[in-house]
Amino acid sequence: MIRGVIIMNDQGKPRLVKFYEFQPVEKQQELVRSIYRSRRAENVSNFVKVDSLFGPDVRLVYKTFATLYFVFIFDNSENELAMLDLMQVFVETLDKCFSNVCELDVVFNFKKVHTILDEIILGGQVLETSSSEVVKAVEEISKMESNGNSIISSIPGWQGR
């Protein structure tokens, strides 16, 4: 099972924090800080020992994309290399949804990034590994949302992007 997905930037600021088992928010922040501290040099393997944070059998794999640091936390039921692939799928999907994703996209689209992640992983289980399928679903959802909101968003132009 996947225990959690975290995106943070190279300063350690969290951009997305999702745990699939309940964690109090204080604990979440502490974990993010510890994970940030244990980040590793470039050109080395992408695994970090996290026994002290999550107990034995739990592994952490990370990958850096530009200024963002993607982290997957998972247990014995997942394959390490498949997790790296899945991370690639996630990033690819973000890239497609935001056309050339950058940190700002992730910062300003808190809800949408969660929507994308929810299409890929549900309750810690991997559900979809094709980024185009995910993009399709996310687009449908966006359409639904804007339909529902049509009256409101048509009034004034205050509301955001």
Add this chain to the structure above:
Amino acid sequence: MAGPSLMDSLFQRSVDDIIKGIRLSPPGTESTFIAKSLDEIRREIKSTDPQTKATALHKLTYLHSLHGADMSWAAFHSVELSSSSAHSHKRIAFLAASLSFNPSTTEVILLLTHQLRKDLSSSNVHEVSLALSTLSSICNPDLARDLTPELFTLLSSSKIFVRKKAIAAVLRVFEQYPDAVLVCFKRVVENLENGDMGVLSAVVGLFCELTEKDPKSYLPLAPEFYKILVDCRNNWVLIKVIKIFAKLAPLEPRLGKRVVEPICEHMGRTGAKSLAFECVRTIVTSLSDHDSAVKLAVGKLREFLLDDDPNLKYLGLQALAIVARTNMWAVLENKELVVKALSDVDVNIKLEALRLVMCMVSEDNIMEICRILISHALKSDPEFCNEILDFILLTCGRNFYEVIFDFDWYVSFLGEMARIPHCQKGSEIESQLVDIGMRVKDARLQLVHVARDLVIDPALLGNPFIHGVLAAAAWVSGEYIELSRNPFEIMEALLQPRTSLLTPSVRAVYIQSAFKVIIFCLNSYLKLNGDDPSYPSESTYSDVKSDYPGRFETVASQLLSDTEPDNPNMVVKHGQKPSVSSKMHHLTLESLVALVNLVETNLGPLAGSNEVEVQERASNVLGLIKLIKPKLLGCLDTREGDKANGELKASEMVELIFGAFSEDLGPVSLNAQERVPVPDGLVLKENLRDLEEICGDIELPLSTSFSLVKLQTMDATSNLEHHSKEEFEPSTESTSLLAEHRKRHGLYYLPAENAGIISNDYPPAHDPKDKASDETEDLVKLTEQSLVIKKKPNQAKSRPVVVKLDDGEGFKVAAKAPEFKADLISGAVQEVLLGNEATTSSSRRKSSKKSSKRREMDESNVGVPESKNEIVKADMPEIGFSSSGRRKHHGHGKERKHRSSGKDKVHDHKDKQKSEHGHGKHKSRQRADGALAAQSPVIPDFLL
């Protein structure tokens, strides 16, 4: 504050505004900005306008998730908003719920039940999927129970998109509400035959999770899994299915035989590293008795090790470590790659390589491996260097140094390790040096040499990390001084000026060792003179002394340089304690006086030290000197005349103390205290107030048993020993005084002293107490019982005897013991839980025994998923029967089997692969039969 107004709605800040605000706020003022925003949100969220409310909740969720703001107070607003007809509002509400609700404490979760039920039955797939993902985030037993029917429907939904999500969500529901298994399990199993990869992947993933926790219950599903293993070409699905077999195969050997071939095929064929690695790992963990498969897997591993990708290299090394447990040859075959990996840039890889290298250790190669590792350690960064040292110390010290044959080499090696610049493992080296000293008699000579080299080197004193090692070296030098080549030299080393850099506790060891050395010298001198009254070489040094009046330090060092060249061969003659006469050939009255003066000059200032340990020990030594010196000088001045007289008194005393120190120390069993018989009438568990009354009379025998030095003899000289009062308190005080003291502080007496004996890992503190304890009746018995000298029989080379304590093993092999204990505990917990459940369930709920059991588990057992799962599995046999009864279901299963084997027959004609599969099916059915027979109550039979 008034409620939200239109103005609030109109000028409400959006999420983007908040994010921008945070980004723009100067460093340090972020929290003020967030606090201000939270105030706004508190106002806005009460708005009746859903859009205003949604925006407020959205902002709050953002601040909660990424900035740690509390939003437990807003739980109800999420519930409220979730019923909004606008999908975007609903999405915000459910996102807020899944990120902030605590399934076990958030009470309003129950209020979501209705909305979730409605959404789960919605015709809009995205609404359903949103509800499912929310459900899996916030699922608690009540929610799981209430929504099971909806989930059941969704499990066979015609919409693949929804069905696969329902399968994934079912895992949480099973965990929270095991009764759901009764309802849903059959449908879940049916999905194993679904052709859609999304569904298949979800259901196999679900079983992978379930199998992980309790594989046994899923053995009967092996035929289905096997079919997927053979037919499926989707890597994600295959990885999960192979993971399932990794759990199932060890339970049923025949299953292993069936799956090993397809797994090897996948391994050979696939281009995906993830799948290949999963195959390798499964073969080496669960199918390791299939030699040809292991060979293939190790071949594949080699590819990983040779790959440039550090991830593959790392995982390859990890897998190799698994192989090493059963097939050592695999590691040896890749030895050069492993050793090369030791100098990789990646710490992960280096550590794995190190672990593998340590796997290869045996009696024959330990020296070579240690040599290689040390050369690596010298080149490495401090962190890795210490990892290496740690591994070496751990491996060599394991199980009473079982891999060490040549202890002379090992103690020298320990000394070498201590000198490595980055070494921070001082405390482990320290304890091993002392431990070997006590356990391995034959190593003591070399140990003393090593200790001498360490103690004598002034440069080492500057490194605080090895102070522990120096303490051990000083202790060894003092304790086994009779093996030393040159006690004077040791004494100089122990008193060298740079010892002021040591921590007080270590310094105390130094002083105590100096004490032992001086006593040894005095005693040797007395013996020598007793044997040979003509004082052979005395005249030689009397001249020296008159040349340098009052400068005894230099005299002493001169003595050293004089005596050194003559000595080297003397000691080693028989490999054991050299005879005193040959050793102390140059021991003269003058040299002794010089020695005593050296000690006095150096320790004098320490008598005023702030540190009690240092002060006390220095005072002890000074006290002794005060007593001895006049006698020695008297001898010197008056020569033959009064000498005999003065010497006599001094000699008695010296002999006594020497006797006290010369007792051989042995390791003390961790359980020694348990063997001390409890005195009659002493009830240890009683209130300690009672103890105080009792111990005045009854405890007395115990008190003497822990006294420090030979009692009987010490009494004679006790009046002379005012300065060593602290050290020898129990002996100098009369027993009645002691009893008095004990009466007053009796409350603390027994525990304190016992603790000292049992857990004293600080070497020097061992010596007086343990020694004394040897002498007393009780402990003599103890040590006789607990000291077992084990010898490896029929060893080609003779290995020195290592003293072991029969019952100490558990404590020495500490790494193993707790694990074992934990197993026992968890076993016991499970037993207790199951037992409890059985006894309480009947009283709890009468309508359904089974379900009450489960609910019981749920409530009492949130933190113990394993046992919960146990229950899930235990339910499974009845899954199919819940509606139709056992027999009927059985028939149904048969039908299905017929159907599928019929299908197989059709395929038989098509290709060989398929025919094999048909066979496999048949065989595994037989296997399932066997399993059924073996464990009939647990294994469901609906597949037969």
